[in-house]
Amino acid sequence: MKLTDTQRLQWLSNDELSRVHEGSCRLLAQVGVKVTHDRIAEILKDYGAEQKGDRILVPRELIDRALADTAKSIQFDAPDASHGFTVDASKNEVRFGTGGQALYVVHKTESGWEKKSAENEDLSRILALCDKLEHVDFVTRPVECDVPEDQMDVEKAKRFRDNSSKPMNLANLVKTEKLDEIVEIIGDKAYLSFIVCLVASPLTMDTSAGEKMLTLLEHDFPVAISSCPQGGSTAPFSEVGELVQLNAELLFGYVLANAVRPGAKVLYRGIPITSDLYSDGSPRWCQPESIRRVALAAQVCRYYGIPCCGTAGVSDEEVPSIQGISEKVLSWSYEAASGAHYINSALGMLHQVMSVAPYQYVIDNIALGILKEEFASHSDREIGETAVQTAKKVLSHFGAEADETVEAELRSRIEHIETGKEPYTDEYIDKQISDIEKAATRQGGSNVFMKGARKGLREGYLYSGSRLDASLDLAPAKKQLESLTPEGGILYE
Amino acid sequence: MSKKETLEALEHSIIMGHLDADDEGYDGTMEGSPGVMELVEQALDEGIDPQEVLSSFNSAMESVGAKFESGEYLLPDMLASAECVGDAMEILEPKLQEGAAGSGKGKFLIATVKGDLHDIGKNIVITMLKGAGYQVKDLGIDVPAEDIVEAVKEYKPDFVGLSALLTTTMIEMENVVNKIKEAGLTDVKIFIGGAPTSEEFAKKIGADVHCRDAMDTIEKIERIKTA
Numbered sequence: 001m002k003l004t005d006t007q008r009l010q011w012l013s014n015d016e017l018s019r020v021h022e023g024s025c026r027l028l029a030q031v032g033v034k035v036t037h038d039r040i041a042e043i044l045k046d047y048g049a050e051q052k053g054d055r056i057l058v059p060r061e062l063i064d065r066a067l068a069d070t071a072k073s074i075q076f077d078a079p080d081a082s083h084g085f086t087v088d089a090s091k092n093e094v095r096f097g098t099g100g101q102a103l104y105v106v107h108k109t110e111s112g113w114e115k116k117s118a119e120n121e122d123l124s125r126i127l128a129l130c131d132k133l134e135h136v137d138f139v140t141r142p143v144e145c146d147v148p149e150d151q152m153d154v155e156k157a158k159r160f161r162d163n164s165s166k167p168m169n170l171a172n173l174v175k176t177e178k179l180d181e182i183v184e185i186i187g188d189k190a191y192l193s194f195i196v197c198l199v200a201s202p203l204t205m206d207t208s209a210g211e212k213m214l215t216l217l218e219h220d221f222p223v224a225i226s227s228c229p230q231g232g233s234t235a236p237f238s239e240v241g242e243l244v245q246l247n248a249e250l251l252f253g254y255v256l257a258n259a260v261r262p263g264a265k266v267l268y269r270g271i272p273i274t275s276d277l278y279s280d281g282s283p284r285w286c287q288p289e290s291i292r293r294v295a296l297a298a299q300v301c302r303y304y305g306i307p308c309c310g311t312a313g314v315s316d317e318e319v320p321s322i323q324g325i326s327e328k329v330l331s332w333s334y335e336a337a338s339g340a341h342y343i344n345s346a347l348g349m350l351h352q353v354m355s356v357a358p359y360q361y362v363i364d365n366i367a368l369g370i371l372k373e374e375f376a377s378h379s380d381r382e383i384g385e386t387a388v389q390t391a392k393k394v395l396s397h398f399g400a401e402a403d404e405t406v407e408a409e410l411r412s413r414i415e416h417i418e419t420g421k422e423p424y425t426d427e428y429i430d431k432q433i434s435d436i437e438k439a440a441t442r443q444g445g446s447n448v449f450m451k452g453a454r455k456g457l458r459e460g461y462l463y464s465g466s467r468l469d470a471s472l473d474l475a476p477a478k479k480q481l482e483s484l485t486p487e488g489g490i491l492y493e
Numbered sequence: 494m495s496k497k498e499t500l501e502a503l504e505h506s507i508i509m510g511h512l513d514a515d516d517e518g519y520d521g522t523m524e525g526s527p528g529v530m531e532l533v534e535q536a537l538d539e540g541i542d543p544q545e546v547l548s549s550f551n552s553a554m555e556s557v558g559a560k561f562e563s564g565e566y567l568l569p570d571m572l573a574s575a576e577c578v579g580d581a582m583e584i585l586e587p588k589l590q591e592g593a594a595g596s597g598k599g600k601f602l603i604a605t606v607k608g609d610l611h612d613i614g615k616n617i618v619i620t621m622l623k624g625a626g627y628q629v630k631d632l633g634i635d636v637p638a639e640d641i642v643e644a645v646k647e648y649k650p651d652f653v654g655l656s657a658l659l660t661t662t663m664i665e666m667e668n669v670v671n672k673i674k675e676a677g678l679t680d681v682k683i684f685i686g687g688a689p690t691s692e693e694f695a696k697k698i699g700a701d702v703h704c705r706d707a708m709d710t711i712e713k714i715e716r717i718k719t720a
Contacts, residue, residue, distance in 0.1 A: 103660050103689055144660055172661065200610035207635075208608060232569070233613040277568050280706040281617060282688070354689070446616045447576055450569045451510070455521040457567055 001336065001372050003092040004379040007386075009337045010299055016424035017303040020240075023429040024248035025060045027203075031437045032057035033252045034204040037211065040256065047259035056205075056252075063251050066258040067304055071265045074222050074307050076138060076342075077190035080165035085137065087267070087307045087341045094336045095137035096368060098130055098361075099314065099345025099353065101171050102143045106319055106350060106357035108474070113319040115355060118143035120155060125485075126348070127163035129361055132484045133347070135368040140169040140195070140344050142356050153178040157185040169193045169224075169344070176215040193222035195269065195309075195344070198256070199249040201229035202449075203440040210256070217260045224269040224309040224344070225253035230283050231293065232275040233446050237453035237461060239272075239293055240422045241432030246272045247300055254306075267309035267342060270297030274462060277453055285314040285352050286327035288416035288463040294331075295338040295417070302339035310340025313364060318351045320360050320477075322400045323468045325367060326391050326410065332371055333387035334417060362477040362484070367394040384414040399473025409466050416463045496541055500549045503532040507553035508560075510573025512580065519570060529577040533584050543588040550578050550585075554624060572617060575624025582623060598625065599718070602650035604632035604641050606665040611658035614687055614706075618654060621707040627714075638669040642676050650681060652714060655700070657687040666690070667698035674699065682717055684710060 012020070032055040035041050041051060050057045077084040085095060104115045105122045123143050130136040145155045152174045160168050168191050173179065183189045196213045200206050216223050227249040229235035235242040250268055257264035273290040275281045284290050294311060301308040312335035317324035328346075335343055345353065347368070348361040367390075374390040388410050392402035400406070422428065435452055439445035453461075494502070506529045511518035513528035527535070536546050557574040560566035601622050605615050612634050622629050630648050632641065645653060653673065657663040666685050673683060685695050686704040695703035702717070704710040 101660060149661075149664065174661065204610055206610050230613070234611075275613070279568065281568055281613060352688075446613045447572065447620060450617075451516075451573045451576070453569045454510070454519060454567075454573065455517070457569065458520075 001094045001096075001375060003094065003336065003375060005092065006380055007337055007375065007383060008092060008339060009295065009334070009383055010302075011296065011418070011420065012299065012424060014303070017300060019424050019426060019429060020243055020247060020300055021303070023244040023433060024251055025063055027244060027248040027433050027436060028058040028063065028252060029060060030057070030433070031055070031203060031440055033199060033249070034440070035210075037205065037207045040205070040210045040214065043259050044256060047255065049255070058252060058255055062255050066251070066254040067306065069258045069262045070254055070306055071263050072306060074265045074267065075190070076167035076193060076222065077188065078165060078167045079187075079191060083137070083166045085167070089305050089307045089341070091341075092339070094341060094343060096135055096332075096343050096346040097138035097140050097169065098136060098142050098347050099140050099311070099349055101141055102349065102354060102356045104351075104355040105143060106355050106360070108359055113357075115318075117146065119146050120159065123156065124159045124163050126356065126358065126361070127159060129358060129485060130347070131164050131166060133361060133365040135365045135372070136166065136347055138167040138169060138342070139164050141171045142348060149174055153182055154185065157182040161186055167191060167193065169195065171195045173212045173216065176212055179215060179219060189219070189221065193224070195224045195226050197226045197228065198253045199227055201227060201234035201249060202245055202436055202445065203249060205252070213253075213256065214260060217257055217264055220261065220265065222265040222267065223257070224267040224342075225250055225257065226269040226271065226309075228271040228273065230273055230275040232277050232449055232453040233281055234449065235272065236432050236435055236449055237274075237277075237456045238422055238432055239289070239296070239420070239461070240424055240428060241435060242272045242293060243296055243300065244429055244432055245436050246270045246297060267307045268301040268304070269309035269311065269344070270294070270301065271311045272297055277450070277457055277462065278464065281450070283352050284316060284462070286316050286331050288330070288413045288465075289461060291331050291334050292417045295334040298335060298338035298340045307342070308340045310335040310338075310343040311345050312336070312340070312343050313346040314349045314353055316352060318355065320350070320357055320363055320472060320474070322395055322398065322470045322472055324350065324360075325363065325394055325398060326468050328364060329367060329371060329391040329394055330387050330410070330413060330417065332368065333383055333390065336375070337383040358481060359474060359477050362480045363398065366397065366476060366480065370394050370397065384418060387414060395468075395470075397476060400468070400470035406468060409468060412465050413463065416465075421459065421461060494535075494539075496539065499532065499536050499539060499541065500545065502527075503529065503536060503546070504549045504553040506532055507550065507574050507577045508556050510570055510577060512573070512577050519573070529581050530584070533581045537584070537588060543585055546585055547589065550581065554578060572620050575620045579620055579623025582626070598627045599651040599714070600628045600630070600648065601652045601654060601714075602630045602632065602641075602644055602648050603654035603656065604636040605634040605656045606662055606669055607635055607637045608665055609657045609659055609662035610634050612656070614658070615654070615656040618656075618686065618704075618707045618710050621711060625711050638665070638672045641669050642672050642678070645673060645678050645681055646676070652682050652684055654684045654686065654710070656685075657690065660689045663687060663689050663694065666700065670699045684713070686710065
């Protein structure tokens with residue numbers, strides 16, 4: 001999907017973006033990242049970083065060097081060469097793919113929806129389905145395999161080889177020693193890419209992830225460096241604070257990546273969502289404030305002019321629903337318009353990242369088709385309006401009447417997405433850095449963020465609108481699912 | 494301040510989640526005024542019986558629980574109040590022990606299992622448990638099974654809580670459960686929790702209890718204790 005320049009969003013001014021960058025640099029220089037991997041600590045020190053106790057402090061010039069060196073264009077090849085593509089940071093092109101190692105598959109039964117633990121065969125069937133879906137541009141491993149951990153990498157590689165002709169993102173590499181065997185099974189390393197969640201928020205490097213990243217970079221694989229803090233628990237509840245922290249965690253990844261391999265083929269994958277502080281603190285992936293924050297992360301990435309791995313369409317709903325569709329349409333719209341090039345987890349996902357559903361893949365495929373048409377036919381229209389009109393069309397397609405109430409709710413969410421509530425000033429950013437430092441340097445630090453959320457909660461940082469609750473007509477999805485899987489196995493009906 | 498006024502101020506500060514003078518409290522306006530930590534010290538200095546101070550904690554947390562149930566309070570409000578009680582217990586507990594009373598609710602050992610660095614859920618559970626009067630030993634994150642077993646032997650908890658956020662690390666819980674049982678530590682009840690876990694998973698790995706969240710943990714402990 002191609003966007004015009006007028007469809008590109010930039011909510012923050014260049015001065016404000018610069019302040020976010022400077023804040024992240026101050027955080028990395030003053031607080032740094034906890035690193036307990038000796039080799040990585042040595043690599044970073046050789047690159048110019050400083051060690052203070054178990055934390056690595058990163059001077060500003062290393063960040064500038066890493067951003068200058070890192071790859072601006074990354075090629076993703078595929079077994080079917082026509083599916084290959086290049087992510088070029090300078091272009092307004094967006095690709096959509098699946099996610100994200102779900103544990104469960106939600107099936108349609110005569111009595112409703114049924115959730116089952118994902119099995120090997122589910123991975124094969126979903127990969128085969130996604131291979132036929134027009135709007136799946138690349139495939140990130142959708143579900144876990146039910147094999148012992150030491151067989152996981154090989155099992156998933158075999159199933160990718162047998163069922164996918166598109167660029168393959170294997171997501172998490174479980175055992176680094178299996179990498180050569182994976183490449184041998186797949187047949188060509190150019191088809192493969194990975195995701196590494198290098199830093200656990202706030203500001204602690206995951207030793208195992210660091211080891212995996214070293215191996216992947218030494219083999220020159222594309223890697224999406226990922227961070228997924230939750231505002232109010234693992235990051236400040238403040239949008240500004242969460243963005244500064246997220247950016248610091250990802251910039252740390254860029255420094256390490258380019259210290260290991262200058263020109264590293266890495267993507268910026270920032271997912272600054274929020275915690276549901278109205279109930280149990282669980283993540284809110286697709287609520288308006290999270291859509292806004294994830295979009296802002298993509299805009300920061302585009303400010304740097306580097307390849308952006310977005311995340312959009314991870315519904316908070318447990319089963320396919322009208323509410324879920326509305327969440328996904330808004331999420332895709334803003335992530336694409338904010339400059340993400342390679343949008344992960346865009347199809348099939350439910351219940352945060354816990355479940356996928358065959359029906360949901362097809363629903364999302366149809367919805368993405370409508371979204372692309374709307375973006376192409378209304379290149380001068382504001383994104384909010386495009387999002388509303390797309391959502392109304394998609395909802396109507398699946399049997400929900402897009403009446404005044406529905407439209408009012410959609411517009412209310414859009415207002416929340418598009419309206420900033422905090423100042424991007426140096427003083428405010430320094431206050432956030434102070435809170436992040438407290439949380440990062442003491443055990444049980446997440447309480448700092450949660451307690452700090454009390455004021456923001458009362459000021460409406462978390463959206464609390466109405467759930468869209470109409471019945472979902474599955475006929476269009478069922479028709480497509482049956483035509484794509486004539487053997488019927490994936491329906492489980 | 495009279496004894497009554499001191500205890501009322503203490504109870505109010507707990508309800509407002511106002512930890513100390515540096516803390517802004519429930520509504521962001523309380524910075525600079527004495528918080529729970531200062532008021533507990535003051536109460537003890539004034540010679541108020543530690544058991545009466547403890548009673549004010551319980552009374553305050555009952556009010557907080559009621560406000561949470563009614564929707565007036567949200568999770569961070571309740572957590573802030575629980576943290577006040579948890580931290581204040583560090584001051585009060587030795588005084589209660591001197592009086593041979595103790596809060597006596599039970600001991601809970603908790604850890605995020607090896608390979609997992611996430612601690613949000615664990616920290617919420619710790620805060621709420623402390624707020625409810627339990628003694629909690631936190632082993633931290635990324636804790637090897639062997640270290641958990643050793644800590645169970647040393648600390649002798651009534652309950653062990655295992656936490657994991659990742660689908661890739663929850664399988665380590667089974668290893669921990671097996672090692673605790675192999676060590677013959679069969680009296681301790683093993684609780685598990687974390688986003689990817691479930692009742693079904695708890696049964697599969699031989700854990701005693703699956704907890705959805707912190708409140709569920711406290712309810713299930715109480716249920717076990719009264720069974």
